[in-house]
Amino acid sequence: MSLLRPGGVAWLLAHEVRLNFRALTGKRAMGGVGAMIGLSLLALLMLTGGVIIGLALRGLNVPVVPLSAAIALACCATAFTLMLSQTLAAASEALYERGDLDLLFSSPIPPRTVLFVRALGVATGVLTVFLIFVTPLLGPAIILGHPHWLGLFGVLAALALLATATGLTLAMTLFRLIGPRRTRTVAQVLAALTGAAFFLVSQIRTLMGERASESLFQSLAREAAEGRVKIPPIGYWPLKAMLGEPLPLVVMLAIGAGAFALAALSLGKRFADAAAATQGAEASAARPVKGRDRAFARGVFAATLAKELRLILRDASLLSQVLLRVLYLVPTAVILSRNAGHGDGGAALAGGAGVVVFLAGQVAGSLAWITLSAEESPDLLAVSPAATRSLRRAKLAAALLPVALLLAVPLAVLLWLAPITALWTALGAGLSAWACGLINVWHQKPGKRADFKRRRGASWFATLAEVVVSALLAGATGLAVAGLSPWATIPLAFAGLAMLALRRSDAQIAKVLRMA
Amino acid sequence: MTEALIVRGLDKTFSKPAVRELDLTVHPGELYALLGPNGAGKTTTLRMVAGLTKPDKGSISIFGVDALADPAAAKAVTAWAPDEAMIYDRLTPLEYLEFVAGLWNVEPRHAKARAVELLETLGLASEARRRCEGFSRGMKQKVALAGALIHDPKLLILDEPLTGLDAASARLVKDMLQARVDAGGTVILTTHILEVAERMADRIGIIAGGRLLAEGTLDTLRSQAGQGGGDTLEDVFLQLTAEGAPA
Numbered sequence: 042m043s044l045l046r047p048g049g050v051a052w053l054l055a056h057e058v059r060l061n062f063r064a065l066t067g068k069r070a071m072g073g074v075g076a077m078i079g080l081s082l083l084a085l086l087m088l089t090g091g092v093i094i095g096l097a098l099r100g101l102n103v104p105v106v107p108l109s110a111a112i113a114l115a116c117c118a119t120a121f122t123l124m125l126s127q128t129l130a131a132a133s134e135a136l137y138e139r140g141d142l143d144l145l146f147s148s149p150i151p152p153r154t155v156l157f158v159r160a161l162g163v164a165t166g167v168l169t170v171f172l173i174f175v176t177p178l179l180g181p182a183i184i185l186g187h188p189h190w191l192g193l194f195g196v197l198a199a200l201a202l203l204a205t206a207t208g209l210t211l212a213m214t215l216f217r218l219i220g221p222r223r224t225r226t227v228a229q230v231l232a233a234l235t236g237a238a239f240f241l242v243s244q245i246r247t248l249m250g251e252r253a254s255e256s257l258f259q260s261l262a263r264e265a266a267e268g269r270v271k272i273p274p275i276g277y278w279p280l281k282a283m284l285g286e287p288l289p290l291v292v293m294l295a296i297g298a299g300a301f302a303l304a305a306l307s308l309g310k311r312f313a314d315a316a317a318a319t320q321g322a323e324a325s326a327a328r329p330v331k332g333r334d335r336a337f338a339r340g341v342f343a344a345t346l347a348k349e350l351r352l353i354l355r356d357a358s359l360l361s362q363v364l365l366r367v368l369y370l371v372p373t374a375v376i377l378s379r380n381a382g383h384g385d386g387g388a389a390l391a392g393g394a395g396v397v398v399f400l401a402g403q404v405a406g407s408l409a410w411i412t413l414s415a416e417e418s419p420d421l422l423a424v425s426p427a428a429t430r431s432l433r434r435a436k437l438a439a440a441l442l443p444v445a446l447l448l449a450v451p452l453a454v455l456l457w458l459a460p461i462t463a464l465w466t467a468l469g470a471g472l473s474a475w476a477c478g479l480i481n482v483w484h485q486k487p488g489k490r491a492d493f494k495r496r497r498g499a500s501w502f503a504t505l506a507e508v509v510v511s512a513l514l515a516g517a518t519g520l521a522v523a524g525l526s527p528w529a530t531i532p533l534a535f536a537g538l539a540m541l542a543l544r545r546s547d548a549q550i551a552k553v554l555r556m557a
Numbered sequence: 558m559t560e561a562l563i564v565r566g567l568d569k570t571f572s573k574p575a576v577r578e579l580d581l582t583v584h585p586g587e588l589y590a591l592l593g594p595n596g597a598g599k600t601t602t603l604r605m606v607a608g609l610t611k612p613d614k615g616s617i618s619i620f621g622v623d624a625l626a627d628p629a630a631a632k633a634v635t636a637w638a639p640d641e642a643m644i645y646d647r648l649t650p651l652e653y654l655e656f657v658a659g660l661w662n663v664e665p666r667h668a669k670a671r672a673v674e675l676l677e678t679l680g681l682a683s684e685a686r687r688r689c690e691g692f693s694r695g696m697k698q699k700v701a702l703a704g705a706l707i708h709d710p711k712l713l714i715l716d717e718p719l720t721g722l723d724a725a726s727a728r729l730v731k732d733m734l735q736a737r738v739d740a741g742g743t744v745i746l747t748t749h750i751l752e753v754a755e756r757m758a759d760r761i762g763i764i765a766g767g768r769l770l771a772e773g774t775l776d777t778l779r780s781q782a783g784q785g786g787g788d789t790l791e792d793v794f795l796q797l798t799a800e801g802a803p804a
Contacts, residue, residue: 336666336669337655337658337666337668337669338656339659339664339665341660341662344656344660345656345659347655347656347659348645348648348652352645352647352648355688356647418644418645420637420643421660421704423609424609424635424637425632425657425661426629426630427661428629555611
């Protein structure tokens with residue numbers, strides 16, 4: 042019997058892998074050259090870092106002590122939450138994205154085979170993301186004298202399988218408890234919260250009164266040095282598995298594979314029923330939009346602004362994806378105010394202000410991509426007599442307004458406690474958000490809202506530009522808050538130069554859009 | 558008299574020629590049906606008239622306005638409704654019409670009254686505050702048609718307007734278009750349903766391979782095809798497109 046027997050797991054998996062690969066590479070036949078150069082440079086940079094780490098760690102033996110075991114556990118927990126965030130989102134999306142699901146379920150292939158393969162695809166995807174980052178960094182160390190550290194890859198595989206099983210089970214449980222209409226939204230929000238879990242937990246400590254300057258790892262190291270960290274014997278297993286000890290590694294892999302098989306095989310029938318139940322469920326359950334009988338908006342700007350804000354607010358899936366950035370932005374802004382209230386100065390305030398400025402740019406950039414590049418009816422705008430500039434201004438305003446609203450309260454508090462810091466932060470955040478919005482105007486790349494997650498791949502240049510410009514403005518703000526205003530002009534000037542280099546005329550934008 | 562649409566020497570080539578040296582004149586107050594086999598260049602022609610695709614060569618004049626030199630003025634009096642409805646699933650029909658009215662700068666109070674009237678006429682009044690995401694294809698088509706009519710365009714361009722509509726909705730749309738023409742409006746439409754063109758169109762243009770093969774009333778087309786008075790548009794169409802097809 043052929044290994045790829047039609048209808049079998051391997052055959053279906055090959056089909057899935059082929060589709061995923063084509064989705065990844067499909068539209069990049071020409072534009073992919075730049076992306077490939079960028080990715081190659083990044084890989085080279087990471088590999089160089091990996092070689093340096095490998096040389097530095099040559100001859101080092103990781104001691105199996107409470108501190109290292111605790112660090113290994115914390116790393117596993119961080120990786121697991123990040124993986125769970127992705128698998129939960131992917132598992133819930135798998136129910137709603139029709140794609141070929143109807144075709145597969147109408148075929149004689151058992152539903153459990155379909156789910157098994159789809160879940161395997163999710164696990165493989167999550168694992169691949171981690172391997173892309175871990176391999177160049179740790180590969181050289183493994184080659185340069187630590188072959189047993191290969192166990193780390195086994196641990197990652199086990200975590201990916203476990204995260205997929207958990208994500209799948211959670212999605213199906215949500216489906217059962219709250220029904221098809223709410224599951225997608227709740228799962229996406231949960232995924233965002235899970236993704237930011239470690240950050241939020243550490244920030245809750247800070248918000249509740251711990252000193253902001255002490256990180257979770259610093260606190261762990263202090264407590265270990267004082268002999269206060271007690272790890273039960275089983276808590277050493279992740280570390281031992283990472284270090285290549287056969288028994289812990291096999292047990293971890295068995296736990297991951299067992300949980301995965303149990304979830305994928307036992308939920309197969311329910312998954313098929315749930316996927317069928319999602320068909321039209323969101324739409325048919327949509328209630329009439331409430332609100333008073335208000336007048337129509339006047340003119341292009343007001344009508345476009347109202348339309349964009351409505352579309353942003355009503356797209357729960359998109360909102361949950363932007364939420365991850367907001368989950369970093371708002372607590373950071375609150376902590377900044379709190380530090381100012383505690384009389385903390387210097388580095389804490391400067392760093393906090395910088396982070397707020399950077400994140401404001403990132404949130405605005407994400408929203409600007411949605412309003413500008415992910416326009417659902419570009420032809421409608423093109424056949425209208427509305428001036429392109431008016432449309433763009435309204436779309437940019439719709440992207441910046443939520444950022445302003447999110448930062449309004451923390452910055453108002455900060456203004457009360459530390460007016461100068463508040464002014465610099467507000468100025469920096471405003472500039473950063475505006476600059477990232479403008480980059481999205483100049484470097485539009487039409488895409489679908491559903492492709493929000495993949496937008497960075499479609500327009501890596503704009504993404505990189507957003508990161509660089511908002512980082513420069515964050516640096517300038519941090520320096521200004523630290524009282525080093527003259528020095529702040531340097532990153533500010535670089536940001537200005539970058540924006541000048543990135544600027545495109547209306548004709549250039551139109552030409553690129555015509556070719557897209 | 559200013560013609561509703563004058564197209565002269567229109568040319569457009571993508572990977573291969575789509576429209577070649579096309580001349581077209583549509584009189585004000587008439588319903589003009591542009592017919593042709595798949596890939597004949599109908600949609601490309603209409604997209605160029607609507608300002609969505611830039612022609613390689615030629616001129617387009619809409620009610621005396623040079624649409625290539627002053628596209629905004631031409632668009633102000635034109636509406637375009639393609640076969641795929643240009644709507645937003647997460648907006649309600651009323652919100653959609655508010656947005657479209659804003660794009661055409663229609664006075665808000667007038668736009669709202671007109672939106673309510675259009676939705677009532679199209680049988681969508683009860684769905685006016687429900688998001689379009691659960692609508693059938695036909696309902697979405699009707700919302701898009703309301704959008705095309707919200708600014709009361711002098712020239713209405715419709716690409717396959719009856720696609721996806723049930724019999725009752727199709728009748729409703731046909732009646733609306735007829736009423737519009739009777740009131741002096743100009744309508745250009747493409748359709749594969751030849752009976753619709755036969756019954757409704759004042760004049761018919763038949764296009765194939767990007768060229769206009771024949772144009773005129775049904776009788777004119779019959780005589781151009783060398784056929785008798787009893788022949789249907791389908792007979793004439795098949796005869797003309799078979800003759801005009803590239804060898």
